[in-house]
Amino acid sequence: xxxxxxxxxxxxxxxxxxxxxxxxxxxxxxxxxxxxxxxxxxxxxxxxxxxxxxxxxxxxxxxxxxxxxxxxxxxxxxxxxxxxxxxxxxxxxxxxxxxxxxxxxxxxxxxxxxxxxxxxxxxxxxxxxxxxxxxxxxxxxxxxxxxxxxxxxxxxxxxxxxxxxxxxxxxxxxxxxxxxxxxxxxxxxxxxxxxxxxxxxxxxxxxxxxxxxxxxxxxxxxxxxxxxxxxxxxxxxxxxxxxxxxxxxxxxxxxxxxxxxxxxxxxxxxxxxxxxxxxxxxxxxxxxxxxxxxxxxxxxxxxxxxxxxxxxxxxxxxxxxxxxxxxxxxxxxxxxxxxxxxxxxxxxxxxxxxxxxxxxxxxxxxxxxxxxxxxxxxxxxxxxx
Numbered sequence: 001x002x003x004x005x006x007x008x009x010x011x012x013x014x015x016x017x018x019x020x021x022x023x024x025x026x027x028x029x030x031x032x033x034x035x036x037x038x039x040x041x042x043x044x045x046x047x048x049x050x051x052x053x054x055x056x057x058x059x060x061x062x063x064x065x066x067x068x069x070x071x072x073x074x075x076x077x078x079x080x081x082x083x084x085x086x087x088x089x090x091x092x093x094x095x096x097x098x099x100x101x102x103x104x105x106x107x108x109x110x111x112x113x114x115x116x117x118x119x120x121x122x123x124x125x126x127x128x129x130x131x132x133x134x135x136x137x138x139x140x141x142x143x144x145x146x147x148x149x150x151x152x153x154x155x156x157x158x159x160x161x162x163x164x165x166x167x168x169x170x171x172x173x174x175x176x177x178x179x180x181x182x183x184x185x186x187x188x189x190x191x192x193x194x195x196x197x198x199x200x201x202x203x204x205x206x207x208x209x210x211x212x213x214x215x216x217x218x219x220x221x222x223x224x225x226x227x228x229x230x231x232x233x234x235x236x237x238x239x240x241x242x243x244x245x246x247x248x249x250x251x252x253x254x255x256x257x258x259x260x261x262x263x264x265x266x267x268x269x270x271x272x273x274x275x276x277x278x279x280x281x282x283x284x285x286x287x288x289x290x291x292x293x294x295x296x297x298x299x300x301x302x303x304x305x306x307x308x309x310x311x312x313x314x315x316x317x318x319x320x321x322x323x324x325x326x327x328x329x330x331x332x333x334x335x336x337x338x339x340x341x342x343x344x345x346x347x348x349x350x351x352x353x354x355x356x357x358x359x360x361x362x363x364x365x366x367x368x369x370x371x372x373x374x375x376x377x378x379x380x381x382x383x384x385x
Contacts, residue, residue, distance in 0.1 A: 007189050007258040010073050026065040028248045032056050050231045058236055062244035066251045067219070070209070073254075074188040074201060076221035080231050081247060085204025086112050087240030088218025089182065092200045093117070093149065095230045096178040099125045101148040106133035106163065108156035110182060117151075134294065136167040143175055152198070153182040154191075155298075158346075158361060160285040160309055162294040165301055169197030178226075184208070184337075189261050190304040200226055207337025208306060211253040211260055215246045260366070261306060267369040268307030271362065274373045275311050280320075280380065282357065283312045307364035308336050312348065317358045319383055320345045324360070326379035329367050336363035341372060 016022050034053040036042040045052035053059050063081050071079040082088040093116070097103060105117055107130040117128040131138045139150065150172045154163045165181065172179045180200045181193045187208050193201050203209060205217040220230055235241070265288075272286040284291065287298040288305035298305075313320060324332055330343040342363040347355045364372065 007073065011069065011254050011257055026062055026248070026251065029056075029061045029244050031060070031244075049236070050228060056244065057239060057241055058231075060241075060244045060247070062251075063242050063247040066242075066247040066254070069251065069254060070188070070203075070205075070219055071221055073257075074194065074221045075192060076194055076201065076227075077224040078227035078231075079219050079221040080227055080235050081205070081242040081250075082218040082220070082235070083240045083242055083246075084216045085184065085202070085206060085218035086116070087238075088202045088204075088220045089113055089180075090116050091230055091234035091238065091240065092180045092202050092220045093121075093151065094234050095226070096149045096180065096200075097121070097126050098148075100146060101126050102144045102146045103128040103149045103151060104139060104142045104147060105130055105151040106153055106156060106161070107131060108133075108159050108161055109151065109153050110157060113151075113153075113182070132161070133163045134161055136164055136171065139168055139171055143171070143177070147175060148177050150177055150179045151181075152179065153185075154301075155185050155287050157185060157308065158310060158359060160185075160287055160292075162287060162297050162301075164297060165193055165196040165198055169199075172199075173197070185306055185308060186302055186304075187257065187261060187306065189258050190265075190306065191302045194222065196301060199223070204337075205250050206335065208261065208264075209254055209257060209337075210250045211257065211337060211339070212249075213335070213338030213340065215249045217242050217246050217250055261304065263366060264307035264364065265304050267366075267372070268305065268309060268364040270369040271307075271364050271372055271376070272309050275362070275376070278380070280313050280315050281311045282314055285310045285312070308361070309364075310359050310361040312357045312359055314357060317345060317347055317355075319385075320358050320360055323379050323383045326382055327375055328379075329372055329375045330362070339366040341365035341367055 020027055033055050045054050049058040067079040067081050105128050129142045131142050150168055152163045169179050179198045181198050183201045184204045184207050200222040203219050205219055269288050272284055276284040286309035324343045324345050330341045333342050344361045346359050348357040348359045350356050
């Protein structure tokens with residue numbers, strides 16, 4: 001059985017749980033607290049809050065079920081779920097650095113992540129160097145004696161650039177630093193960073209894992225030592241917990257994740273190939289296309305491709321916004337990972353802040369890709385030249 005086939009069983013199968021009368025879906029434990037039969041039991045639970053159900057800010061049965069399913073899928077020892085992807089990202093970062101430390105981060109990281117690393121962490125004397133990150137030499141040149149974290153996002157979610165995960169993990173170990181990767185784009189189905197030596201993996205479960213654009217959440221996965229450390233500090237003390245209601249929604253979305261990704265992969269590649277043939281497109285940023293400069297690296301460290309990609313254009317940004325507004329099947333909106341196709345249009349700027357091109361990001365949802373292609377073409381034909 002292939003690894004991909006195992007994913008289907010992991011998300012679909014649970015043994016019969018007689019505690020819940022054989023219920024197929026884990027019940028929603030809408031509890032703030034849990035009581036004990038004896039004080040000895042209470043004392044034991046208070047000593048290891050994350051291993052017992054005491055108070056839902058620490059451990060809720062519905063949330064714990066989702067954490068165990070996600071850890072199994074990611075092949076991690078432990079997972080902790082958070083209220084949002086940013087809560088997971090910021091907690092993972094905070095767990096690795098202290099005052100006076102240094103971080104190396106890719107310059108195409110998720111916008112709020114970059115904001116957290118700059119406008120927030122600098123208040124505590126933590127500095128960050130941003131690099132392109134496409135070659136290991138850039139990482140080596142950026143590290144300092146006080147570097148404690150290499151932060152990756154592969155592929156990135158605007159230009160879809162990759163980092164060599166194995167080489168970055170080896171570099172971090174050699175200098176005593178940790179590695180954290182945002183693996184939201186590839187999901188556990190298409191990329192396994194922990195198997196390549198990365199220390200902590202974060203996901204926005206609001207995206208593909210939830211899959212229905214109906215909830216917010218995040219997760220941190222890794223070794224029991226690292227994740228339980230986060231659980232007893234950043235998780236409990238900052239309080240960015242996932243609610244049981246959200247965990248129940250995400251758990252249901254998780255059941256179909258591998259199936260949905262099969263559809264997304266095929267549809268995304270079909271639309272990306274069509275986009276690459278259009279006169280108004282100068283470059284398509286999709287790591288599954290042979291034209292991608294890191295195509296071979298992508299094949300080595302990913303087993304598939306999701307359906308978020310972008311293209312660059314020299315056309316005026318207002319014309320592309322007009323085109324986006326004429327699309328029937330693509331909604332204008334941020335985020336991605338649900339059943340609906342999405343589009344955003346943004347300026348691409350250089351280090352001096354000059355507009356060098358327009359970047360259009362497309363998310364290919366569950367619609368028929370032929371309908372989406374026809375929609376793209378009709379929208380452009382009706383756009384003013």
